[in-house]
Amino acid sequence: MAASLHQRPAQSLLSNPSPHSPRFSLSKRPSSLLTRTNLLLLFSLLIILGFLYPYLGISQSLFSNTHFKFQSKWRNYSLEEAVSFVGQNGTVIVCIVSEPYLDFLNNWLISVTRQKHQDKVLVIAEDYNTLYRVNERWPGHAVLIPPVLESHSAHKFGSLGFFNFTARRPRHLLNILELGYSVMYNDVDMVWLKDPFTYLDGNHDVYFMDDVAAVKPLNHSHALPPPGKKGRPYVCSCMIFLRPTSGAKLAMTKWIEELQEQPWTRARKANDQPAFNWALMKIEKQVDMYLLPQSAFPTGGLYFKNKTWVRETKGSHVIIHNNYILGFEKKIKRFRDYGLWLVDDYASESPLGKL
Ligand SMILES: *[C@@H]1O[C@H](CO)[C@@H](O)[C@H](O)[C@H]1NC(C)=O
Ligand SMILES: *[C@@H]1O[C@H](CO)[C@@H](O)[C@H](O)[C@H]1NC(C)=O
Ligand SMILES: *[C@@H]1O[C@H](CO)[C@@H](O)[C@H](O)[C@H]1NC(C)=O
Ligand SMILES: *[C@@H]1O[C@H](CO)[C@@H](O)[C@H](O)[C@H]1NC(C)=O
Numbered sequence: 075m076a077a078s079l080h081q082r083p084a085q086s087l088l089s090n091p092s093p094h095s096p097r098f099s100l101s102k103r104p105s106s107l108l109t110r111t112n113l114l115l116l117f118s119l120l121i122i123l124g125f126l127y128p129y130l131g132i133s134q135s136l137f138s139n140t141h142f143k144f145q146s147k148w149r150n151y152s153l154e155e156a157v158s159f160v161g162q163n164g165t166v167i168v169c170i171v172s173e174p175y176l177d178f179l180n181n182w183l184i185s186v187t188r189q190k191h192q193d194k195v196l197v198i199a200e201d202y203n204t205l206y207r208v209n210e211r212w213p214g215h216a217v218l219i220p221p222v223l224e225s226h227s228a229h230k231f232g233s234l235g236f237f238n239f240t241a242r243r244p245r246h247l248l249n250i251l252e253l254g255y256s257v258m259y260n261d262v263d264m265v266w267l268k269d270p271f272t273y274l275d276g277n278h279d280v281y282f283m284d285d286v287a288a289v290k291p292l293n294h295s296h297a298l299p300p301p302g303k304k305g306r307p308y309v310c311s312c313m314i315f316l317r318p319t320s321g322a323k324l325a326m327t328k329w330i331e332e333l334q335e336q337p338w339t340r341a342r343k344a345n346d347q348p349a350f351n352w353a354l355m356k357i358e359k360q361v362d363m364y365l366l367p368q369s370a371f372p373t374g375g376l377y378f379k380n381k382t383w384v385r386e387t388k389g390s391h392v393i394i395h396n397n398y399i400l401g402f403e404k405k406i407k408r409f410r411d412y413g414l415w416l417v418d419d420y421a422s423e424s425p426l427g428k429l
């Protein structure tokens with residue numbers, strides 16, 4: 075139900091352009107180009123090129139060499155190095171992004187920057203282009219943890235790294251906890267309106283928000299919500315804060331186990347939220363959990379659907395999640411309609427600039 079946007083398989087966006095698309099018709103220009111003047115021009119150009127060739131060759135190999143060094147540097151960049159580079163005050167903020175969602179990343183980053191927390195952001199890149207594009211503009215802020223999401227066959231059942239792949243979100247978070255850092259995870263279809271860190275009351279192991287759209291009283295309990303119709307709660311795996319405690323590590327370990335116990339289906343693994351909830355239920359007594367206030371961390375199912383509620387709770391919203399909607403374009407449109415698609419006008423505020 076959360077329909078976490080960036081988990082959505084990217085193939086629909088990356089599908090080949092239709093063979094009838096206009097750019098394929100360019101080659102059908104009439105051959106009158108081969109007039110005498112044109113031939114002459116072509117000939118002179120060839121001579122000039124031939125003269126310049128050695129110089130071009132040198133600069134090209136210089137270029138590809140630095141290019142290669144740049145790429146292999148970031149290919150080798152480990153999670154440990156990345157976390158120690160971006161971590162501040164023992165805390166990192168992470169998101170997991172593939173290339174089609176770079177605009178969403180930038181949108182989220184603008185809002186994080188406005189709250190002055192951008193320096194501790196680490197982008198976990200799901201493909202090499204994302205790794206390079208982020209680090210080119212913002213060195214050290216993206217890391218890639220193999221196995222990479224490459225082709226459909228790369229994550230077939232039983233393949234190398236299969237288990238790591240299916241449980242990659244809790245595994246990345248667990249690895250960061252093992253390095254001794256607190257970590258805040260966010261989906262990038264979110265926008266910060268205020269600083270969420272000031273809402274992390276007390277010293278609990280795990281903080282999260284509910285994905286249920288029903289309005290709760292302002293003084294609602296901060297315990298794990300009771301199970302719903304599906305026998306489990308509907309806590310959102312979109313925004314999680316963890317302290318490096320044994321309780322938080324247990325929560326991630328249990329989440330990984332729950333993901334691995336279920337048979338593989340693309341749809342199920344693309345949405346790891348049910349497994350997160352089964353895990354939380356099973357370890358409720360062992361782990362100190364804190365449900366964040368609904369008025370500050372509403373699900374998109376409430377924020378975008380109940381104007382009365384939004385009016386009544388005006389000024390208390392902290393993070394807005396653009397969920398309860400399917401489709402890339404629809405999400406962008408909805409953010410625009412609500413003045414939350416910041417990349418159109420404020421890209422310069424992002425550490426990545428305009429992409
Ligand atoms: C990256 O790692 C490979 C193999 O471990 C090594 O050969 C290479 O020199 C490294 N590159 C950089 C830029 O550190
Ligand atoms: C650093 O962390 C401590 C403990 O979590 C917190 O009280 C403090 O406000 C943080 N300082 C900064 C500058 O974020
Ligand atoms: C799986 O993840 C673990 C822990 O991060 C790592 O040590 C291991 O190398 C990974 N294995 C594969 C095949 O990716
Ligand atoms: C919330 O407030 C109402 C009325 O003010 C009270 O009856 C209720 O017990 C409170 N709930 C909690 C969880 O504190």
Ligand SMILES: *[C@@H]1O[C@H](CO)[C@@H](O)[C@H](O)[C@H]1NC(C)=O
Nearest residue numbers: 287288289380381382383386
């Ligand atoms: C919308 O919010 C109002 C005010 O909080 C609440 O009374 C009402 O029940 C909500 N409507 C729905 C459909 O949940």
